[in-house]
Amino acid sequence: MYFSRCLMLFLTLAGSLAAAADNQLSEAEKQQGWILLFDGKTLDGWITSDKKSSQRPVEAGSINPHKSGHYMMVHEKKWENFVLVLDFKISKGCNSGIFFRTSSLQPQPGRDVGFNGMEIAVDDTTTAGYHDTGAIYDLVKPSVNAMKPVGQWNHLKLFCNRNRISVTVNGKQVSRMDTDQFSQPNKRPDGSTHKFPVVYKDHPRLGYIGLQDHGADCWYKNIKLKVLK
Numbered sequence: 697m698y699f700s701r702c703l704m705l706f707l708t709l710a711g712s713l714a715a716a717a718d719n720q721l722s723e724a725e726k727q728q729g730w731i732l733l734f735d736g737k738t739l740d741g742w743i744t745s746d747k748k749s750s751q752r753p754v755e756a757g758s759i760n761p762h763k764s765g766h767y768m769m770v771h772e773k774k775w776e777n778f779v780l781v782l783d784f785k786i787s788k789g790c791n792s793g794i795f796f797r798t799s800s801l802q803p804q805p806g807r808d809v810g811f812n813g814m815e816i817a818v819d820d821t822t823t824a825g826y827h828d829t830g831a832i833y834d835l836v837k838p839s840v841n842a843m844k845p846v847g848q849w850n851h852l853k854l855f856c857n858r859n860r861i862s863v864t865v866n867g868k869q870v871s872r873m874d875t876d877q878f879s880q881p882n883k884r885p886d887g888s889t890h891k892f893p894v895v896y897k898d899h900p901r902l903g904y905i906g907l908q909d910h911g912a913d914c915w916y917k918n919i920k921l922k923v924l925k
Contacts, residue, residue, distance in 0.1 A: 719735055719917055728922065732919070732920055733921055734759060736917060737757075742769050743770055744768070745766045745809050745906060760914065761792070761909040763909065768809070768810075768906035769909070771906070774904055775796075775856075775905060775921065777923065777925075779853065779854070779922045780921050781918070782794070782920070783851050784914060787913040791818075791819050792818040792907070792912065792914035793907075794816040794818060794908070795816075795908060796906075797900065798810075798813030798904040799899070799902070801904065811892060814833070816832060816863055824837060828841050829850075829865065830842060830870035835873060835878070839869075858901065859875045859876040860873075878895065878896035905921075
């Protein structure tokens with residue numbers, strides 16, 4: 697009986713350690729169809745948004761897009777319907793973001809490449825407005841700012857399926873968006889204005905995932921994706 701209990705405890709601890717290993721997939725994740733987008737050692741599969749190699753190497757098992765050489769670090773494949781999870785840590789004064797559905801890396805005249813997609817805000821703030829962590833930037837406010845203080849790791853999940861988008865930060869769903877309701881440029885469903893001359897109802901759903909450099913350090917690791925059939 698004692699041996700059985702010890703064996704069960706060992707297996708439980710071993711499973712926990714396997715699940716906790718950075719930048720790896722657990723056996724359960726592999727069976728569920730998760731894909732590892734960052735191996736924690738190299739930038740294989742990642743380019744800058746001007747399609748060049750990053751000027752900043754991997755740091756302590758993390759991607760830091762700041763001073764990488766362009767607007768954001770981009771995974772080289774396009775994705776449409778998926779669940780994305782990752783961990784992030786900010787520096788003091790950080791302004792960054794996680795882009796998705798970036799349809800093209802060719803900027804429109806007079807605009808940055810960010811206008812080609814949507815962004816989850818990642819910022820050193822404590823409020824819950826259109827530009828605070830967990831917001832779908834300038835389109836949907838988070839219900840609460842669920843981010844941990846500077847220097848601590850946060851877990852984020854992005855659910856992106858057809859017209860439905862949701863963002864979860866540290867286990868709390870903070871924002872949701874139905875792109876079908878964004879049927880006019882520069883207008884939210886409630887009639888208030890946003891900065892993008894885009895009809896998100898018609899915006900391409902297939903696009904790049906990117907990590908923004910907006911002038912401050914921000915670290916990303918454990919970047920995993922599951923395609924939704």
